[in-house]
Amino acid sequence: MQQSGFNDKWREQETEISCSLPIEFSMQQTLFYLTRSINECLHRVQDGRVYKLILIDNEPILIEVAVSEDHRLNIKFINCKPSHQTRVQTALYVWDWFDLETDLTQFYQLAEADPILHKLVKSHYGLRITGIPDLFEALCWAIMGQQINLAFAYSLKKRFVESFGAGLEWEGNQYWLFPTTAQIASLAVEDLTKLQLTGKKAEYIIDLAKLIERGELSKQQLLAMGDFKEAEKAMVSIRGIGPWTANYVMMRCLRDKAAFPLEDVGLHNALKKQLQLEQKPTLAEIRKHAMGWAQWEAYATFYLWKSLD
DSSP states (O other): OOGGGHHHHEEEOSSEEEEEOOSSOOHHHHHHHHTSOTTOOSOEEETTEEEEEEEETTEEEEEEEEEOTTSEEEEEESSOOOOHHHHHHHHHHHHHHTTTTOOOHHHHHHHHTOTTTHHHHHHTTTOOOOOOOSHHHHHHHHHHTTTSOHHHHHHHHHHHHHHHSOEEEETTEEEEOOOOHHHHHTOOHHHHHTTTOOHHHHHHHHHHHHHHHTTSOOHHHHHHTSOHHHHHHHHHTSTTOOHHHHHHHHHHTSOOTTOOOTTOHHHHHHHHHHTTOSSOOOHHHHHHHGGGGTTOHHHHHHHHHHTTO
16 A cells, blocks of 8 residues: 555544455454464454554554454554554554555465365465565564574564563553664674574674665665566575575565465475375475466465464
8 A cells, every 4th residue: 555545545533543454354364373473572462453563753653453343454553642644654554564455356266276275265264464564574584483493483583572672561561663773783693692593693683784774775675676586686695595585575575476485394384284295295396386376476375374373
């Protein structure tokens, strides 16, 4: 959603903003995804609502996100009475976070005819790729998750955020912002290895923070390339970012529907489960199965990941 179309979609009040949702959106599926780890520290889910601290114009804004019975997305501002511009920026953030701009009609049409996906889209109808709008956060999360299980990755992220991120306590609950590039660029490798990050991952994350701080890498620059293959090439040229990491970030941050983390272990396990195989499929076999997912590989992957829950 571009800011120019903001007023066509949203209704504003002093401390609340709302809009109609696409039919193909399920808050229930979204909440299932958001609660997949007890160590998640960047949002809190309670009574069908999501609470999250975000940074708008250098101000921490605590929001409550819920869906009403008439299928409207409602965002409440908990700790402030925001300006119009803050309401706009918050709405844009949530719209991106939940990937509400994507029209899923074509994906559901191809999935209906696909022997692997057709059951998954029925079971998880309305699931969208819950994103990571901030490039540095997306890259850090992908790097932390390299070659380790998901549970340990969440533990690493929790330590990282609570050690270096800004926090806000509100009504007995603690909310966190992901650390900024300025905060991380000034650290030494030892500051991160004591959290149980490997020395290499610590180096990669600090180097990335410095790169972004110097203005040599940004989400806007990658999107401005126009061609996601060029964006992938630019990311892979950075130390610590391989094809898997680049495609994961393209999928969850840059919103490339054709992003395909081909070497992802979760993808392999999901296909093994769905195809009832004794062994994980080879990369060649995965490519063959994915021929029918053209331009929607990211969504196919996300639904296959969901099938492992």
